[in-house]
Amino acid sequence: MTTTVNEVMDKNYFTSKAEVKWCPGCGDYAIINSVKGAMVNRAKPRDEVAIVSGIGCSSRFPYYMETYGFHTIHGRAAAIASGLKVGKPDLDVWVISGDGDSTAIGGNHWIHAIRRNINLNYVLINNKIYGLTKGQYSPTSEMGQITKTTPYGVIDYPMNPLVTALGIGGTFVARSIDKDVKMGEEICTRGANHPGFSLMEMYSNCVIFNDGAHDKITGKDKADFTIHVQHGKKLIFGVENNLCLVQDGFRIKMAKVSDVAESAIIVHDETNLQLATLLADMAPSKGQPVALGVIYCDPAKKSYDFMVHEQVQQVIASKGEQPLDKLLRAGDTWTISTTLCNASGCKTV
Amino acid sequence: MGQISLKSVDQVVIKFTGDSGDGMQLVGNQLTALAAVSGNDVNSLPDYPSEIRAPAGTVAGISGFQIALGSRDIHTAGDAPDVLVAMNPAAVQHSYKHVVKGGMIITDSDMFTEKAMEKVGFKSNPCTDGTLAGYDVKSIPFTTLTREALKDLDMGPKDKDRCKNFFVLGVLVWLFNKNPQDVLNFINTKFGKKLPKIAEANTIVFKAGLNYGETTVMFQQRYDLKAATIEPGFYRNITGNEAAALGLIAAAKKSNMQLLLGSYPITPATDILHEVSKHKNFGAITMQMEDEIAGICAAIGGAFAGKLAVTTTSGPGLALKGEALGLAVIMEIPLVIVNVQRGGPSTGLPTKTEQSDLLQAMYGRNGDSPMPVIAAGSPDDCFMAAFEACQIAIKYRTPVLLLTDGYIGQGSCPWKVPLESELPSFEANFTKEDADFKSYRRDPETLARNIAIPGTKGLQHRVGSLEKDVLTGAVSHVPMNHQIMTDIRKNKVAGIVRDVPNAVVNGKESGKVLVIGWGGTYGAVKGAVDRLILQGKSVSSINLRWINPFPANLAKIIANFDKVLIPELNTGQLSVLIRSQFLVDTVSLNKVQGDPFREYEVIDKVNEMLGE
Numbered sequence: 001m002t003t004t005v006n007e008v009m010d011k012n013y014f015t016s017k018a019e020v021k022w023c024p025g026c027g028d029y030a031i032i033n034s035v036k037g038a039m040v041n042r043a044k045p046r047d048e049v050a051i052v053s054g055i056g057c058s059s060r061f062p063y064y065m066e067t068y069g070f071h072t073i074h075g076r077a078a079a080i081a082s083g084l085k086v087g088k089p090d091l092d093v094w095v096i097s098g099d100g101d102s103t104a105i106g107g108n109h110w111i112h113a114i115r116r117n118i119n120l121n122y123v124l125i126n127n128k129i130y131g132l133t134k135g136q137y138s139p140t141s142e143m144g145q146i147t148k149t150t151p152y153g154v155i156d157y158p159m160n161p162l163v164t165a166l167g168i169g170g171t172f173v174a175r176s177i178d179k180d181v182k183m184g185e186e187i188c189t190r191g192a193n194h195p196g197f198s199l200m201e202m203y204s205n206c207v208i209f210n211d212g213a214h215d216k217i218t219g220k221d222k223a224d225f226t227i228h229v230q231h232g233k234k235l236i237f238g239v240e241n242n243l244c245l246v247q248d249g250f251r252i253k254m255a256k257v258s259d260v261a262e263s264a265i266i267v268h269d270e271t272n273l274q275l276a277t278l279l280a281d282m283a284p285s286k287g288q289p290v291a292l293g294v295i296y297c298d299p300a301k302k303s304y305d306f307m308v309h310e311q312v313q314q315v316i317a318s319k320g321e322q323p324l325d326k327l328l329r330a331g332d333t334w335t336i337s338t339t340l341c342n343a344s345g346c347k348t349v
Numbered sequence: 350m351g352q353i354s355l356k357s358v359d360q361v362v363i364k365f366t367g368d369s370g371d372g373m374q375l376v377g378n379q380l381t382a383l384a385a386v387s388g389n390d391v392n393s394l395p396d397y398p399s400e401i402r403a404p405a406g407t408v409a410g411i412s413g414f415q416i417a418l419g420s421r422d423i424h425t426a427g428d429a430p431d432v433l434v435a436m437n438p439a440a441v442q443h444s445y446k447h448v449v450k451g452g453m454i455i456t457d458s459d460m461f462t463e464k465a466m467e468k469v470g471f472k473s474n475p476c477t478d479g480t481l482a483g484y485d486v487k488s489i490p491f492t493t494l495t496r497e498a499l500k501d502l503d504m505g506p507k508d509k510d511r512c513k514n515f516f517v518l519g520v521l522v523w524l525f526n527k528n529p530q531d532v533l534n535f536i537n538t539k540f541g542k543k544l545p546k547i548a549e550a551n552t553i554v555f556k557a558g559l560n561y562g563e564t565t566v567m568f569q570q571r572y573d574l575k576a577a578t579i580e581p582g583f584y585r586n587i588t589g590n591e592a593a594a595l596g597l598i599a600a601a602k603k604s605n606m607q608l609l610l611g612s613y614p615i616t617p618a619t620d621i622l623h624e625v626s627k628h629k630n631f632g633a634i635t636m637q638m639e640d641e642i643a644g645i646c647a648a649i650g651g652a653f654a655g656k657l658a659v660t661t662t663s664g665p666g667l668a669l670k671g672e673a674l675g676l677a678v679i680m681e682i683p684l685v686i687v688n689v690q691r692g693g694p695s696t697g698l699p700t701k702t703e704q705s706d707l708l709q710a711m712y713g714r715n716g717d718s719p720m721p722v723i724a725a726g727s728p729d730d731c732f733m734a735a736f737e738a739c740q741i742a743i744k745y746r747t748p749v750l751l752l753t754d755g756y757i758g759q760g761s762c763p764w765k766v767p768l769e770s771e772l773p774s775f776e777a778n779f780t781k782e783d784a785d786f787k788s789y790r791r792d793p794e795t796l797a798r799n800i801a802i803p804g805t806k807g808l809q810h811r812v813g814s815l816e817k818d819v820l821t822g823a824v825s826h827v828p829m830n831h832q833i834m835t836d837i838r839k840n841k842v843a844g845i846v847r848d849v850p851n852a853v854v855n856g857k858e859s860g861k862v863l864v865i866g867w868g869g870t871y872g873a874v875k876g877a878v879d880r881l882i883l884q885g886k887s888v889s890s891i892n893l894r895w896i897n898p899f900p901a902n903l904a905k906i907i908a909n910f911d912k913v914l915i916p917e918l919n920t921g922q923l924s925v926l927i928r929s930q931f932l933v934d935t936v937s938l939n940k941v942q943g944d945p946f947r948e949y950e951v952i953d954k955v956n957e958m959l960g961e
């Protein structure tokens with residue numbers, strides 16, 4: 001187990017000996033590959049990496065990785081990882097969590113970890129279903145979806161995790177899909193290098209309970225239904241690169257490249273929150289392509305874990321590192337020197 | 350009119366009641382401090398409404414503060430007040446019935462307007478219409494006198510009226526024969542520099558109160574409180590919550606670890622979070638999280654990171670933490686959970702004390718999930734109890750639950766402050782190097798497991814909430830492995846008994862009645878049994894500080910008595926534990942009125958059991 005000095009830091013370096021127990025064909029296999037690739041790119045020794053997960057199929061992830069790993073309880077990974085990161089800011093701390101784990105039971109913790117901008121690399125594996133408990137719908141399941149608990153169709157409105165994250169001050173928001181291991185690796189690498197909370201939503205195909213949920217955006221015509229957004233590049237997509245996004249008042253709309261002036265095509269600016277929110281919100285159900293890639297990145301905001309220690313250092317600098325005795329002996333104090341006891345009682349002098 | 354006499358007493362109980370703006374807590378705290386400085390033992394109990402701002406002049410809005418001072422060892426804030434300071438008709442209505450017969454009631458006569466009396470159901474003035482017959486009523490026009498004393502000062506009338514509490518304090522300092530200089534110093538340090546006008550006003554008013562006591566014929570006698578037999582040493586007044594916070598900080602220092610407190614505000618535990626948050630210069634990290642679950646989870650993350658991890662809460666918060674507690678149990682990580690108990694169930698009585706989370710602390714988790722439980726017995730004991738909880742958590746790699754309660758958490762008493770050099774050092778002993786590291790390899794004696802914190806070179810490994818292999822910590826569903834792990838977790842906690850001091854019997858080692866106190870009942874039980882022993886009764890008591898595991902000698906002690914009495918502020922939870930573990934037919938004395946035991950309640954019960 002010990003790291004040898006000249007060991008090559010490749011994907012195998014991060015692979016544990018544990019047998020992987022995901023169903024054959026599960027999208028999580030590809031995602032773990034992307035994450036390993038990002039870790040190689042990040043080049044942190046594996047003993048300086050910790051992976052915290054909740055509960056779910058996806059949360060089995062840390063067992064398969066040759067790093068420090070904590071498989072915890074359902075929904076609480078973000079809170080546990082927050083304590084770990086604050087306790088050891090030099091570690092690379094990854095959180096691996098499912099859509100149910102993050103947005104249902106763990107919604108509160110996930111939201112507040114984003115709000116604090118704590119420097120976690122958060123991979124939200126979204127298969128739009130509960131896998132481990134065998135096929136119930138999740139907060140990201142589509143309206144009308146038939147699942148074990150919704151035999152007549154889902155009637156909850158779904159949530160879009162990236163739009164939520166942007167709405168509460170998220171500083172790094174990206175999306176990818178299991179099938180595109182390279183893009184997954186790209187966004188995870190950028191997320192890991194981002195000095196704040198980075199949210200990587202990775203669509204995953206649950207072959208058992210929600211097979212084909214992402215077919216539209218992974219199939220033959222995927223280029224018509226997805227757009228790979230890249231900072232500084234024009235938002236052009238389509239199987240024949242014939243489609244684009246243009247401004248429409250405060251909104252964006254699709255157009256044919258041939259129908260608009262070249263200058264009308266929006267250039268992606270990953271520091272533009274309004275644009276990012278519009279991009280993150282696009283969906284095939286609205287007749288729009290799904291935005292993939294790094295949608296938003298604001299590296300300027302300080303992270304919570306950084307500020308925790310900064311504040312401790314500031315207080316130490318201003319108050320000094322007091323001796324414990326001084327703290328214990330503060331407040332209303334007095335000294336009792338001796339107690340004299342005689343037949344008529346005791347007296348303290 | 351004769352000379353004013355000095356009445357020598359060994360204990361006086363004083364209760365202050367008033368609207369929240371009347372400054373009664375400040376007067377109470379000042380008197381507590383003065384008494385302590387002059388060598389009296391003291392114990393205090395604040396009692397305030399759960400509404401933040403209940404309407405002024407109503408019984409619901411009254412906040413109270415009771416203190417006992419005197420020479421006997423004082424263990425509680427006293428049974429019934431000898432002196433009641435009630436600042437308005439509502440305050441009189443709230444508390445007069447509790448005053449001992451013949452006791453003194455001091456009120457502000459200016460407040461007895463028809464409207465104010467009517468509001469609380471007095472048809473006429475209770476001070477004169479016979480309602481308070483049998484009490485020694487002192488109606489003093491505090492408001493008029495305060496305004497009069499300050500008439501030459503350039504200050505708004507509202508600000509002037511706010512000084513009234515220092516008039517009251519002046520009268521009391523005279524009545525209890527305390528050194529006025531200490532109050533003058535206090536006024537000077539508190540207001541002197543920042544608010545010189547207020548300092549001047551309070552000084553004038555305080556002196557006016559003193560002189561009022563001296564020159565009027567209102568009081569025929571002053572109290573002379575005999576000094577207590579107190580161990581020599583350096584003392585300060587401290588509340589249980591402050592003491593717990595300092596105990597945690599001290600434990601961090603003595604273990605060379607950084608304190609990481611993950612918490613969420615809840616009455617009456619929040620003051621621990623407040624206190625630790627102040628002391629960042631000791632490196633303490635506080636994380637106020639989004640809820641109690643996140644509070645404990647952040648602490649668990651901190652424990653993984655090798656910090657001295659703590660979470661603080663009160664009953665409903667502990668309920669929320671249940672699942673994460675189980676995670677800490679199965680992961681076998683050091684973690685301290687402080688539960689300042691309040692009245693339940695559910696949100697229950699947030700500001701009132703109770704001891705009804707004991708079984709929750711013992712069993713409130715899924716699965717066989719044993720956890721050590723220690724209960725602090727008094728405000729000052731919260732310091733060492735918190736310190737010990739940290740030592741055990743680190744040594745045994747286990748979550749430890751520290752129970753205190755609203756009474757001792759918010760109440761105060763003198764604390765003999767230890768020196769840092771007197772406190773034991775202890776070490777986390779995390780594994781730094783091990784060619785054959787196995788995360789669940791154990792110390793054969795303590796059964797504590799190996800811990801390598803993330804970032805340690807070459808020791809990367811995985812742990813989780815699923816049952817784990819007895820050696821490697823890898824996931825294991827092997828039936829026999831679960832049996833063995835369950836047994837180990839149980840034995841490990843039971844083995845902590847080697848660090849639990851034997852229970853000490855107060856009184857004879859055998860006899861007719863043994864009274865077992867635990868946690869916050871310690872004071873009332875000790876006080877009551879001391880008095881009964883003085884009367885020659887065959888009764889002894891012990892205080893249980895450790896509840897899981899129980900002290901090793903408990904079975905033997907119990908066997909030496911005919912009967913066992915367990916007073917508890919719940920419906921008999923320790924009784925359930927003692928009965929099941931020792932097969933003894935305990936007698937329960939239960940009270941759930943949001944109020945601690947009075948000594949006489951224990952005395953009456955023991956007498957009944959003795960057939961007297």
Ligand SMILES: Cc1ncc(C[n+]2csc(CCOP(=O)(O)OP(=O)(O)O)c2C)c(N)n1
Binds near residue numbers: 057097101127133672
């Ligand atoms: C407190 C608690 N409630 C419920 C469960 C059961 N449970 C385990 S995983 C899961 C949902 C998993 O779905 P998701 O997070 O989307 O992960 P996936 O399995 O799809 O990867 C549920 C409901 C649990 N383990 N703990």
Ligand code: SF4
Binds near residue numbers: 022
């Ligand atoms: S049930 Fe679905 S999510 Fe779980 S391992 Fe199988 S394919 Fe993957």
